[in-house]
Amino acid sequence: MLNSLNSPQREAVKYLDGPLLVLAGAGSGKTRVITQKISYLIDEAGYSAKEIAAITFTNKAAREMQERVGKLMQGKNIKGLTIATFHSLGLQMLRAEAALLGYKPQFSILDSSDSFKILADILATTDKQLLRKTQWQISAWKNAFINADQAKAQADEELTHAAAKVYQLYQQTLKAYQAVDFDDLIKLPVELFEQHESALNKWQRKLQYLLIDEYQDTNACQYKLVKMLTGVRGQFTAVGDDDQAIYG
Structure with missing residues (x-):
């Protein structure tokens, strides 16, 4: 199996002594390293499929990886293997642990237009530009793992201060509706883990x-989630291309 890989790819697949960062450009076989490493972990390193999670950035990438692993591991038991986006992994965690955060397991997930409507109600306006700006600002705060109180404390201009107030009301409304938005799917698991060690x-x-694909695109909240999940063991492989780092 490993014969189809070049020397650096083989090295990346076999390395299990702690955290591993693989820097690789487009078309250099990054995804192949992840799929082959999943196979190696199960066949050679004594991991069971249900102990492994591969995290991608899009549902399309997750589906493709699932197919590739399925072909590679044909006839072998890969039941329980997690191949998911950050958001779907976060959702899985929240559904399982909802009660700890004061939610019912069947909470709703709001899309962008749902949250837009809630903001329009809170701000009592139909000014699309203002609403988009506020929505973007709240999303940026959540991705940076900044809660409403911190946003208020950090706000340095009138507009940001107003947005921070709206952020607080927005979160209260979501909780009252037993709903979360897309950004909460990563922010809330981090809060959960900070508050509940068990x-x-x-x-x-x-x-x-x-195993994390397209690692260059992780924001502060996703980074925190990975850091918490890997803990002191640090058993993870992150694959990315720093030339494509859109979040710096």
Whole structure:
């Protein structure tokens, strides 16, 4: 199996002594390294499929990886293997641990237009530009793992201060509706793990090895989630291309 890889790819697949960052440009076989490493972890390193999570950035990438792993591991037991986006992994965690955060397991997920409507109600306006700006600002705060109180404290101009107030009301409304927005799917698991060590320990035991694709696109919140899940063991492989780092 490893014969189809070049020397650096083979090295990346076989390295299991701690955190591994693989820098690789487009078309250099990054995804192949992840799929072959999943196979190696199960066949050679004694991991069971349910202890491994591969995290991608889009549903399309997750589906493609699932297919590739399926072909590679034909006839072998890969039941319980997690191949998901950050958001769908976060959703899985929230559904399982919802009660700890005061949500019902069947909470709703709001899309962008739903949250737009809620903001329009809070601000009592139909000014699309203002609403988009506010929506973008709240999303940026969530991605940077900044809550409403911190946003208020950090606000340095009138507009940001107003947005921070709206952020607080927006979160209260979501909670009252038993709903979360897309950014909450990553922000809330991080909050959960910060507040409930038992939940963190449970998920660290459950996901023993993480593989992260397109690592250059992780924002502060996603980075925090990976850091918490890998804990002191640091058993993960991150694959990325720093030339494509859109978040710097």
